[in-house]
Amino acid sequence: MTRSTDVVVVGGGQSGLAAGYHLRRLGLEHVILDAQAAPGGAWQHTWDSLRLFSPAKYSSLPGRLMPVQSGQTYPDAQHVVDYLADYEKRYDLPVQRGVWVEAVHRDGAFLRVATDGGDWQARAVVSATGTWTRPFLPAVPGRREYTGRQLHTVQYQSAVEFAGQRVVVVGGGNSGAQVAADLAHAGIDLIWVTQRPPRFLADDIDGRALFDHATARRRALDAGRTETGGVASLGDIVAVPPVRAARDAGLMAAKPMFSRLTATGVEWADGIAADVDAIIWCTGFRPALAHFSALRLRGTRGHIATTGTRAVDEPRLHLLGYGDWTGPASATLIGVGRPARDAARQIRELLR
Structure with a gap:
């Protein structure tokens, strides 16, 4: 049986929840399909001592400030998991868990989202699968010979x-x-x-300053001004x-x-x-986009060409939270809100 909705969001971590928040505010029917068994996205799988780069008030999704963690300036991963679970519940977001999205296909006026639990027919798709499931290992000589x-x-x-x-x-x-x-x-x-x-970076610089820098850079580039260097230029x-x-x-x-x-x-x-x-x-990640292989959109380094969050060659598809190529600082809690809002607004215009 194929179910239908206006928008399918693939991934129920921070980016998927931000998308759901803005889609709900605009009154767009949607479903969020998440492969995880519990809320929290990749944050529930990090190392024990991990800390956010920013204080709680600068690490929030749209509409809901992250509470301060007692005794901690920079919250730990479990605090983020708890916050995301509360956020999902507070806004009654339509998350379906334990659903693995296998592929997305063009199907006439619709996109067909094939999962291990049946298909969904949608007029637009937001991909928010992140990078955590695609760790990158460099091709260093001898890596296969090492016995440790x-x-x-x-x-x-x-x-x-x-x-x-x-x-x-x-x-x-x-x-x-x-x-x-x-x-x-x-x-x-x-x-x-x-x-x-x-x-x-200077000791007084945290994630909030990085987000502001990335946003200013994006605005400068959009206005045709000279490239001054991204966040990496700071350290x-x-x-x-x-x-x-x-x-x-x-x-x-x-x-x-x-x-x-x-x-x-x-x-x-x-x-x-x-x-x-x-x-x-600790060598980074690549975007988890295998579910789009049938659409043949992949470009260099596994990226899909985008204008903002919208795929250039498939305007019914938006990509959210993979890095600066899908919005300034969009892979961060504080940074994903604006690209999620813009994607939801563009989808509303598309559906009209």
Whole structure:
């Protein structure tokens, strides 16, 4: 049996909920299909010590401020999960859980969304699947020959499981810095390697400032002014308190990226080698867009060409929350609200 609605939102994390909020405000019939068994999106699968880059009041979805977490300036992941669950309930968003979207097809005037529980027919689709389910591992020589443990950020939980071991953390972004700091504070024998020397943002800069910078840049580009550099021009790492403390204590002295893996560890271009028990790859993600393969829209680096959030070659499709290419800072809690609002408004015009 095929069910029908105006809009299908694929993904029930922060971006999907923001889309649902604005679609509901505009009176558009929609359903949110989420593969997870519980609310919270990717936040329910992060490592134990993860902290937001911004205080709670600057980490909110549209219409509902995130409450302050007692004793914490920067909330932890469980606080975000609780907030998203409350948000979904507060606005009575039509989330159906445990539904895996297999493919989206063109079907005349409609888009047909095929799931493991049957098909949906929609006049528009919003994809909000994020990147967490597509961890990226670089093609480093020897990676298959190394006999120790290798894991990605998505598999890391806490420093406890690495007690008594020597661990390499690869990555000079926020995840790499937070994981390295977590291990360093626990007294783990740590080697932190980065492609270039770590670039810490000024200690007083957090996610709110980054969002403002990204928004100003987008407005400047839209107005035809010269590119001044995105958020990355300010630095790569937000110095949240645990990272700042480890850095200032000299526990996070980064080494340059090694050139290859050996059977027992890592080796640099100058021949220096180190035996290690585990390697944690904090090397980023790619957008989870396999459900659109039948539409043949993929471009470079797995992206789909967009104007704002709308797919250039399929105007019934909007992409939300994958990064700056789908809206300034749209992969953040505070940043996804405006692109979600714009997408909902464009869908309303399309349906008219």
